[in-house]
Amino acid sequence: MGSEVKLWLEQLTQVSEAFLQPLSTTHPLVIMPLNILAFWLGLKLYRRTGTPLLHPVVGASLLVFAGLWLMQVDFSGYRQGSGLLYLLLGPAVVALAIPLKQNLATVRRAGWPLMLGLLVGAILAPLVAVIIAALLGGSRTVIIALTTKSVTTPVALALAQELHGIQSLAAGVVAFTGIVGAVGGPSLLRLLGISDERIVGFSLGINAHAIGTVRALEVSALCGAFSALAMGLCGALTALLLPVFATL
Amino acid sequence: MALLKQLPRWVLGAALLVAFDLAGRSLSATFALPVPGPVLGMILLLLALMLYGRVPTGLARVSERILRLLVLIFLPASVGVFFVRDLSGGDWFALIVAMVIGTLISFAVTALLLQRLIQPTQRRSTPGSHLGEGQHNGE
Numbered sequence: 001m002g003s004e005v006k007l008w009l010e011q012l013t014q015v016s017e018a019f020l021q022p023l024s025t026t027h028p029l030v031i032m033p034l035n036i037l038a039f040w041l042g043l044k045l046y047r048r049t050g051t052p053l054l055h056p057v058v059g060a061s062l063l064v065f066a067g068l069w070l071m072q073v074d075f076s077g078y079r080q081g082s083g084l085l086y087l088l089l090g091p092a093v094v095a096l097a098i099p100l101k102q103n104l105a106t107v108r109r110a111g112w113p114l115m116l117g118l119l120v121g122a123i124l125a126p127l128v129a130v131i132i133a134a135l136l137g138g139s140r141t142v143i144i145a146l147t148t149k150s151v152t153t154p155v156a157l158a159l160a161q162e163l164h165g166i167q168s169l170a171a172g173v174v175a176f177t178g179i180v181g182a183v184g185g186p187s188l189l190r191l192l193g194i195s196d197e198r199i200v201g202f203s204l205g206i207n208a209h210a211i212g213t214v215r216a217l218e219v220s221a222l223c224g225a226f227s228a229l230a231m232g233l234c235g236a237l238t239a240l241l242l243p244v245f246a247t248l
Numbered sequence: 249m250a251l252l253k254q255l256p257r258w259v260l261g262a263a264l265l266v267a268f269d270l271a272g273r274s275l276s277a278t279f280a281l282p283v284p285g286p287v288l289g290m291i292l293l294l295l296a297l298m299l300y301g302r303v304p305t306g307l308a309r310v311s312e313r314i315l316r317l318l319v320l321i322f323l324p325a326s327v328g329v330f331f332v333r334d335l336s337g338g339d340w341f342a343l344i345v346a347m348v349i350g351t352l353i354s355f356a357v358t359a360l361l362l363q364r365l366i367q368p369t370q371r372r373s374t375p376g377s378h379l380g381e382g383q384h385n386g387e
Contacts, residue, residue, distance in 0.1 A: 043319075146343070
């Protein structure tokens, strides 16, 4: 019980110690302003243009990448400088319980059909991707990385380790899937004539996890609540099912 | 003065989020559960809020703020995409097609399935009345 708390405290001291290091391109005082500036500019750009293709997830990450490229910083250096954000990742996921609680009555009314949809979605999302990749002759590494695609990054990283996939590849697949789902999903549903915010939110949560939830929260609190619910349940379900399937 | 009054609430809200995160992680590690700690923490907090009956003001405010910053918090994970290099050309092709087409297919299928499941009353009424009519004619 105490070991996780100790681990967290270690992480906390690591983050605060990083601030005391001599100034360099991987220093938090360089990386964090880059992150915040990219986020702010990405948000402005998105509001100005209004196209989902320039969603802050896309715009901000492109801007950060451009900044890192200019400063010649690699990914491990960037991760080190972004320690503060990694520390906030857990509490941010926990905070999703609040929109869930505030919309609980609506979620309850939808009841068992949602659970059935969840089960089908959680199995379908990785399965379709794996089948397509297998048909196109993708290697084993690619296929393992794809099995984790519809769960949040922390889950995917844990799963990839268990299944001996490449962790960075799994993280990349998760982010890219989230972007595809968040950018294309709502427009696709509009084409199909589906405008029910509950369905849009739930589909976003199943297929585009946290990035989809960010998009869903922009639609409405209700949409966000359904997305958070789907993401949480889908993550749990995939994490439970995947190791079982992999050993078969 | 108003700010000073608000401060303890904010601190309490933030502390609650961290506490439930840690509780979820500890639970996940102790019982070797495959569910990640923060997700478990979210479920625990939801259960606690259901028992408590309402959301404390400070917790609601802090959560609202943190959820608005979600894109920023997930930025390091999103940037990771640009640093994946160690793959052959064919693998890249298979990967990208599978991600784009696969995600859109499963997205559409789940949404269409949910739409059918969530509004069964409308669908039930049509064949039901049709059946009744048929029986009546048969007699």
